[in-house]
Amino acid sequence: MGLNFIDLFAGAGGLSEGFMKKGYKPIAHVEMDKYASQTLRTRAVYWELVTSGRTNLYYDYLKGLMSREELYSYLPSDHSDIVINKEISEETIDSIFETIDTNMKLLGETKIDLIIGGPPCQAYSLVGRARDPFRKENDPRNYLYKQYIKFLDKYKPEMFVFENVPGIRTAGNGAFFQAMTDDMHALNYELDSDVIDASHHGVLQQRKRVILIGWKKGLNMKFPDLELEKNYYKVSDILDDLPSLQAGESLDRCLYTKEASEYAIKSGIRTMDFVTQHITRPHNERDKEIYRLVIEAWEREGTRLKYTDLPEELRTHKNLKSFLDRFKVVAGDTSYCHTMVAHISKDGHYYIHPDKQQLRSLSVREAARIQSFPDNFYFEGPRTAVFTQIGNAVPPILAEKIAEGISHLFLSRITN
Template structure:
């Protein structure tokens, strides 16, 4: 079985795609405690699923057993694959020691693949617009150097480095040029493309730079990804979930016979337990704005600008920037707009399309837009769950990448 290490793992969007494709995780490295708990819970799912004990995992989702009871039902070495640490230059020797212990426990002699991408805020166009020149001093610009230290230590056959398109132009392209040279010095050929999640069965337009490297002297290469066309629309993500109002929660599926999209992608499976279908409370002024935004889309098929709202609903002094701060998730389009971590602060940019509900989307709806399966459970508060989802790589996109790389890696492991 092909093994991998996931760096800057987040909640495990990349890992979900690779593990679902038959890869085995040796270690996940992540600094956020809530995301690490999510990774551990997901590790429990895969262990119990393989042991034909998935009912125990479902008991946890139903609230019938505690998280401690769930965690004690799997070997400690499974949970230990999740390393809750902030990667830093001074901490790398200790991190390598922990990974070496995990390799020994799992009887792994060498690492096949490294995946991951450092936090993208330092490279994002939005981050640069907000912080301007200060972004040049952001230490996150240089986290790729820690990634390269891991490459130098374990010399995997391939690596996948994911980030926002702004990576290519940050600091006038100098960061990326330095990165390319560093990967080459580490012994890897490198290529990259800007890929869109919508071409991997994800009903979301989400562009990401996917860098793939392989050891020099090997016959490996950047794979060709077939763009998948879909006849589905965003409504197919939402229509089996129960209608709820602002601030409500209902974890009982509204429709038992779910649609083809959910079946084909594996987002919903038979006997799944619905969780996190909970909406944040919205004040009445915001709900009035939501109804106006939804009605404008329904009747005119256009996005309303903030300055078009009735005067009594406009409370922001800034009337020149971010005029699209209220945006409906249009159910009749083939893709949703890009999911972002900002959804953890408010839901104005992701308004549910049903005017009778007039609320921001739930955690589960956001997870589905990102293509997380319904049996994927997010640990932590509602805010923490939204943050994990907004920062994640869509698992279906990760799976598409994993399956193409698998063709090359399996040949090398024979």
């Protein structure tokens, strides 16, 4: 069918990945972060090489046989500005429009079918508001939805997908969500939204997100049908085939240590015969002792240790009343992991590997797998920046289900 899309506030491209896997054609990814933009560009080259049957060149890059500059030389001239590394603001929006217009002409597109994306979610996060005495009401990111709406007004797509955290519904006592949907209605769009849990759709992570779908009035569309998927797998299915590492050790390119699990194959996560970015952060001896206690408590009783349960000599924080679950094991024997967030870039305490012999937090690749990124998805930038990209992402498997549902809506509209 060849539907095209623009991805706004694209991050590392988790949402785009799902849509491109279903055959959607990107016109532009707009992202302000330098490293996330590099990740988007690297992935854009991957999809270009898939189309031309030359993925061996991409894998040469992953193996370290090719520089990033050489890899980027395989991006055709009509895709050279497909990643727009700019903040979306009053000062930049016109230049972003100009680049997208040029991309459309180069790609032979006369209209935009779909706009996807969502503003940075920290402004609507319930945790973020709890830490802010003003409850984020003064956060300028609350109003980034207005920039999203300007793209709707400019390109008038048939449909759009707006993704964000559940807290967007209650931010400002609900005023922000109401104002946003009122503005969307004013542009002649019908709307429907739902809170979707990724663990119900093939992702081994409990991750709830508001998915708001809009379509032009008169199109006889609806919220896409997202069939629930029963989970027969465990988190260990995406951890156990990776090499053991100690805290601070890294294997940027290595072989798997076990055959792929059924889930790793079925989900499309294990996509090649080697793995990259199995990179860990260092931990001090005190943290490793805490990790040991946290893992043992889970192994012994299936319980989560609170900060106040730790021996006094291991505590360094005076706050003994809030955020008591700051140390948490990613239990391999459960059906899904707790929600992956960008804070994993700070310390990793909330994402402890379940193996007591390793005593570390998750590696970059393990975190990416929990977010359902395929192993051939390469994240650019230093470790902290990569963890941030992963924590902020939409799980590609969930994005793929949304893309598939929207494809069916477009197809039924054509056939009817």
